[in-house]
Each structure stands twice: as C-alpha cells, then as structure tokens.
Amino acid sequence: MVKTIELTNRQEQIVKIVKEEGPITGEKIAEKLNLTRATLRPDLAILTMSGFLDARPKVGYFYTGKKGNQLISEALKKMSVKDYKAMPVVIKEESSVYDAIVMMFLEDVGTLAVVNNRGTLAGVVSRKDLLKVAMGKQNLQDIPVSVIMTRMPNIITCHIDDPLIEVANILIQNQIDSVPVVRSIENGLEVIGRITKTTITKAFVELGIDKDV
Amino acid sequence: MVKTIELTNRQEQIVKIVKEEGPITGEKIAEKLNLTRATLRPDLAILTMSGFLDARPKVGYFYTGKKGNQLISEALKKMSVKDYKAMPVVIKEESSVYDAIVMMFLEDVGTLAVVNNRGTLAGVVSRKDLLKVAMGKQNLQDIPVSVIMTRMPNIITCHIDDPLIEVANILIQNQIDSVPVVRSIENGLEVIGRITKTTITKAFVELGIDKDV
Numbered sequence: 001m002v003k004t005i006e007l008t009n010r011q012e013q014i015v016k017i018v019k020e021e022g023p024i025t026g027e028k029i030a031e032k033l034n035l036t037r038a039t040l041r042p043d044l045a046i047l048t049m050s051g052f053l054d055a056r057p058k059v060g061y062f063y064t065g066k067k068g069n070q071l072i073s074e075a076l077k078k079m080s081v082k083d084y085k086a087m088p089v090v091i092k093e094e095s096s097v098y099d100a101i102v103m104m105f106l107e108d109v110g111t112l113a114v115v116n117n118r119g120t121l122a123g124v125v126s127r128k129d130l131l132k133v134a135m136g137k138q139n140l141q142d143i144p145v146s147v148i149m150t151r152m153p154n155i156i157t158c159h160i161d162d163p164l165i166e167v168a169n170i171l172i173q174n175q176i177d178s179v180p181v182v183r184s185i186e187n188g189l190e191v192i193g194r195i196t197k198t199t200i201t202k203a204f205v206e207l208g209i210d211k212d213v
Numbered sequence: 214m215v216k217t218i219e220l221t222n223r224q225e226q227i228v229k230i231v232k233e234e235g236p237i238t239g240e241k242i243a244e245k246l247n248l249t250r251a252t253l254r255p256d257l258a259i260l261t262m263s264g265f266l267d268a269r270p271k272v273g274y275f276y277t278g279k280k281g282n283q284l285i286s287e288a289l290k291k292m293s294v295k296d297y298k299a300m301p302v303v304i305k306e307e308s309s310v311y312d313a314i315v316m317m318f319l320e321d322v323g324t325l326a327v328v329n330n331r332g333t334l335a336g337v338v339s340r341k342d343l344l345k346v347a348m349g350k351q352n353l354q355d356i357p358v359s360v361i362m363t364r365m366p367n368i369i370t371c372h373i374d375d376p377l378i379e380v381a382n383i384l385i386q387n388q389i390d391s392v393p394v395v396r397s398i399e400n401g402l403e404v405i406g407r408i409t410k411t412t413i414t415k416a417f418v419e420l421g422i423d424k425d426v
Contacts, residue, residue, distance in 0.1 A: 042258035049259045075219075076421040101348060105341075108388070127340050128318075134347035135314060165421040168414050175321070177410075197390075197410035201381050204417045208289040208378040 085193030098140035111178035120188025123149030235275040298406030311353035324391035333401025336362030
C-alpha cells in the first residue's frame with residue numbers, strides 16, 4: 001500500500017533545521033521552533049517513518065539525504081512491463097508493404113514487429129517508415145516489408161521484468177514510439193508484447209485514479 | 214513537498230482493524246495487536262497525518278474513507294498543461310498533402326494543426342490520415358490538406374490550465390495521439406501548443422526522477 005504525504009509548513013521547517021544543523025536532538029529542534037518536545041513528536045515520527053530523517057540514540061536526528069519524490073519514484077519503479085504490456089502485433093517478413101499498411105489500420109497500431117519463418121524477431125516497421133515508402137511511386141504490393149524495416153540487431157527491445165519507467169525513458173531517449181517485449185528462445189527472440197507511448201499514457205492515467213485501499 | 218510512504222505490515226493491520234471496527238480507541242487497537250499503546254503511537258501518528266485515519270477525542274480512531282493513492286493522484290492533478298505542452302506545429306489549410314507529409318518529417322511530429330487565413334484552428338491532420346491518402350493513386354501535390362483533415366468543430370482541444378492527467382485521459386478515451394492547446398481569440402481558437410503521447414511519456418519519466426527536496 002503506497003501513499004503520498006504532503007509535508008506541513010512545520011514539517012518543512014524541521015527538515016530545513018535538521019538539514020542545516022543535524023545531527024540535532026528533538027529538544028533542540030523544539031527550542032528553535034518555540035514548541036514543546038511533545039508537540040513535535042508526531043511530526044518527528046512522520047518525518048522518520050517517511051524516510052526524510054533518521055534518528056540515532058544519543059546523537060539525534062539527521063537528514064538522510066533522501067530526496068523529495070524519491071519514494072514516488074520508488075513506487076514507479078515497482079510498475080513493471082509485465083503488468084502493462086499490450087498484445088504483440090506481428091507480420092511476416094515476406095509480406096508486402098501494402099499488407100503492412102492494411103494491418104496497421106486494422107489493428108490500429110503505430111508499429112509492427114516483423115518475424116522471420118522461424119517466428120523470431122527480424123525487424124520493426126513504423127507508420128513513419130510506411131509513409132515514406134507510400135510517398136514514392138512504387139507499387140506497394142511489390143515491395144516486401146523486410147526491405148524497409150529496421151533490422152535486427154538494430155532494434156531496442158525490453159523484457160517482461162523491466163521497470164515500465166525505464167522503457168518509457170528508452171522511448172524518449174531514442175525518439176521511438178514502441179518497443180517490442182521479447183523472450184530469448186532458441187535461435188532468437190520471441191515477441192510476446194509491446195510497450196508504446198499509448199501504454200505509458202494509460203499507466204499515467206491509471207496513476208491518477210483513486211484506488212481502494 | 215510531496216512524498217510517498219509505504220505502510221508497514223503493522224500499519225496495514227491497524228488500518229484493517231479501524232476500517233472494520235472504528236471508531237475504536239488507541240488502547241483497544243493496542244490490545245488487539247498485543248502491543249502497548251506507546252509502541253503504537255508513532256504508527257497512529259503516521260496514519261492520521263497521512264490521511265488514512267482520523268481521530269476524535271473521546272471517540273477514537275475512524276477510517277477516513279480516503280482511498281489509497283488518493284494523495285498520489287492529488288499530486289498528479291497539480292501537473293498542468295502549461296508546464297508540459299510542446300510547441301505547436303501548424304500548416305496552412307491551402308497547403309498540399311505532400312507539403313504536410315514533408316513538414317511532418319521535418320518537424321518529426323505525428324499530428325499537425327491546420328490553420329485558416331485568419332490564423333485560427335481549422336482542423337488537424339494525423340500521420341494516419343496522411344498514410345491513408347498516400348496509399349491512393351492521386352498526386353499528393355494536388356490535394357489540399359483541408360480536404361483530408363478532421364475539421365472544426367469536431368476537434369478535441371485543451372487549455373493551458375487543464376490538468377495534464379485529464380488530457381492524458383482524453384487521448385486514451387478518444388484513441389488519438391495529440392490534442393492542440395488553444396486560446397480563444399476573436400473569431401476562433403489560436404493554437405498555442407500541443408499535448409501528445411510523447412508529452413505524457415516525458416512527464417511519466419520525469420515523475421520517476423529523484424528531485425532535490
């Protein structure tokens with residue numbers, strides 16, 4: 001069960017004091033704020049339990065160096081590809097560019113995984129790749145998709161146990177819309193799903209939905 | 214300053230007890246768990262300060278009904294379109310489909326906003342729209358983009374102060390890749406930005422980056 005807390009002004013003041021002067025006893029913090037030790041007790045409890053501060057007997061409170069949002073990011077790191085991946089959409093490498101475009105419209109996806117006759121990943125083809133060819137004067141039924149695809153091993157893939165946030169970062173850093181989720185099998189990689197910017201947008205929306213405790 | 218906390222097993226037990234039997238005094242909770250009141254004090258402090266439980270003098274603790282992740286979703290609601298929107302990419306409605314495809318490649322975007330000669334929003338055109346036309350046998354230089362665009366008023370737009378999460382939800386619900394950010398001016402809507410699945414993916418990645426307190 002993960003929850004966010006927003007610090008009160010007083011809690012922020014305490015963090016500031018400990019950051020600047022820690023290790024410092026609870027008594028000294030109370031003094032600085034003109035409050036009693038008892039008044040501060042719940043604040044100090046929440047600050048230590050949430051990981052902002054740590055306390056050592058006979059030494060006092062010190063700042064853990066844990067950064068703000070660190071725990072929000074820890075929650076994000078627990079979201080994995082396994083729980084969010086979409087179904088793979090694959091096409092055989094001998095299919096034509098025309099067939100690829102038709103499949104892309106039928107399945108309403110932006111990227112197709114291309115597989116060879118062993119059923120393993122051979123390449124990927126994007127809406128952009130197809131648009132580029134479609135602008136030419138060639139007959140789209142005569143061009144095999146394998147001619148225009150991005151080819152192995154120049155394909156970025158991900159695995160079922162990868163954190164979703166890492167794959168999101170890969171999409172941004174490489175300016176791509178989609179990454180196939182793969183599993184190693186004999187002679188290659190089997191395509192078992194895909195993570196796209198749509199997947200990430202859905203996960204983002206889901207984060208904002210209040211869930212039952 | 215927003216931070217997440219993860220409840221300990223003991224804290225989850227307390228929430229469960231209060232949920233089922235609240236209002237209940239701290240003493241009774243301690244009894245049920247075979248612990249002293251003093252041992253429970255920090256747990257009860259964190260549970261009330263994080264909003265899971267509330268306490269009323271002489272009555273005891275009760276469950277607030279605040280749902281898990283409620284505060285994480287409150288943090289998300291503070292992210293607004295203003296802080297994340299990308300630059301608008303616009304094309305004039307008399308431009309050809311060919312020009313639109315070229316602009317899409319040059320700017321590396323998936324959707325263009327189409328404006329009329331008053332400079333206000335007339336339509337939007339997506340990579341998918343362009344791919345559909347490009348498959349035909351027509352000369353792409355002869356077709357104005359206004360013929361194939363989705364036309365006002367059938368366009369979903371958003372405003373600078375909208376929460377990013379709402380726009381993300383609009384993208385998912387309407388199965389679109391992009392929404393123009395607009396401002397009302399005389400005679401129409403001025404395009405001042407765009408929110409795309411890329412924007413949302415970037416925001417998601419940013420959530421996972423540890424920020425300084």
